[in-house]
Amino acid sequence: MKFKIFNLLPSYGTNTYLIWDKTTKEAAIIDPAAPSENLLRFIKELSLNMKCIINTHCHADHIGGNQFFATKLNIPIYISKLDAEGLTNPKRNLSSYMGEDLVSATAKKTLKDNDIIKLGKLELKVITTPGHTVGGISLYSDGLLFSGDTLFAESVGRTDLPGGNMKQLIASIKQKLFKLPDNTTVLPGHGPSSSIEDEKVANPFAGLAARL
Numbered sequence: 001m002k003f004k005i006f007n008l009l010p011s012y013g014t015n016t017y018l019i020w021d022k023t024t025k026e027a028a029i030i031d032p033a034a035p036s037e038n039l040l041r042f043i044k045e046l047s048l049n050m051k052c053i054i055n056t057h058c059h060a061d062h063i064g065g066n067q068f069f070a071t072k073l074n075i076p077i078y079i080s081k082l083d084a085e086g087l088t089n090p091k092r093n094l095s096s097y098m099g100e101d102l103v104s105a106t107a108k109k110t111l112k113d114n115d116i117i118k119l120g121k122l123e124l125k126v127i128t129t130p131g132h133t134v135g136g137i138s139l140y141s142d143g144l145l146f147s148g149d150t151l152f153a154e155s156v157g158r159t160d161l162p163g164g165n166m167k168q169l170i171a172s173i174k175q176k177l178f179k180l181p182d183n184t185t186v187l188p189g190h191g192p193s194s195s196i197e198d199e200k201v202a203n204p205f206a207g208l209a210a211r212l
Contacts, residue, residue, distance in 0.1 A: 001122050001142050003187075004042070009033035012061040013190050017146060020048050024120030028052045030139065030146050031189060032065030039065075040072055051119055052109075055079040056148025056189060057133040058086025059161075060095035066104040076108030078117065080128065082135025084110050094161065111137060127176050131169020132157035138177065145196070146187050151177055153186070153194035156205050170205060178206075 003019040018039065020027035027048040032039075043050060050073045055063050058079060066077055066087070079087065086092035087104040095102035111117075115126040117139075127138045129150040136157075139146040149157035151173055159166040177186075182197035200206050 001144060003144070005187075006036065006039050007033075008036045008039065008065060009061055014061045015187065015189055015191075016065070017187065018043070018048075019119070019122075019124075020046075021120030021122040025049050026051050026118075026120040026122070028054055028117070028119055028124075029065075029069055030054045031056055031062040031148070032069050033061055034064040035068035036065060040069070043073070050075050052117070053077045054111075054117065054124075054139065055083070055087075056138065056146065056150075057136040058083040058093050059133065059149070060090075060093045060098055060100075060102045062148070062189065063087060063093060063104045064102060070105045077105055078109045078111055079107045080126075080135035080137050081110035081112065082130070083133055084135070086133070086135075092162070129169075129172035129176055131159060131165050131167075131172050132161075134163045134165075136172075140180065140184070143181070143184055144187060145177065145180060145184050147177065147189065149189040151186060151199060151203075152188045152190060153192050154199070154203050155191075156203070157189070173205070 006016040014033035017030040084107045090096035090101035111126045113128040117124040125140045129138045132149040184196040186194040
């Protein structure tokens with residue numbers, strides 16, 4: 001797998017990921033935070049065959065570019081069934097609290113646990129990881145984990161927002177993400193990358209996970 005990180009929304013520091021299969025060039029965008037001509041230009045320069053947009057959850061800082069890229073690239077949006085409503089509901093996606101009612105294009109496909117998204121020879125496994133939102137997901141492939149706002153380097157996603165649940169979030173990390181190989185690279189929705197091994201050792205929430 002090849003991937004590149006873009007910071008399309010500096011005020012929120014959201015990591016938008018462009019991923020592609022290096023042989024077929026079939027590609028996807030994970031969590032487009034905002035419209036971006038720069039990202040669009042990069043896609044065209046590499047002659048990528050864009051297949052979809054994947055949202056790890058429905059918050060505005062992760063879906064703000066959905067409409068732009070879905071229209072410009074003529075590609076569908078994938079999100080979990082439980083978060084799909086948030087694409088078009090400004091209260092669910094929190095944009096109404098941010099001073100702007102954001103309405104995204106709707107999802108063409110809803111995702112569930114263990115679904116496989118194929119990009120050429122590349123396979124992304126969907127892992128349901130609720131807690132930050134009711135329908136949060138992570139994506140795993142070939143030693144890489146796109147963890148959305150579930151797991152960060154030495155931190156976890158907020159659970160004080162509508163739909164958040166700390167006990168559920170910690171259970172997602174303990175029962176799902178910490179079961180992955182220790183050398184798995186964690187690519188979070190915000191902040192620097194890490195590894196599952198490092199998070200087991202250094203994440204202050206790991207102790208809480210061990211007690212649940």
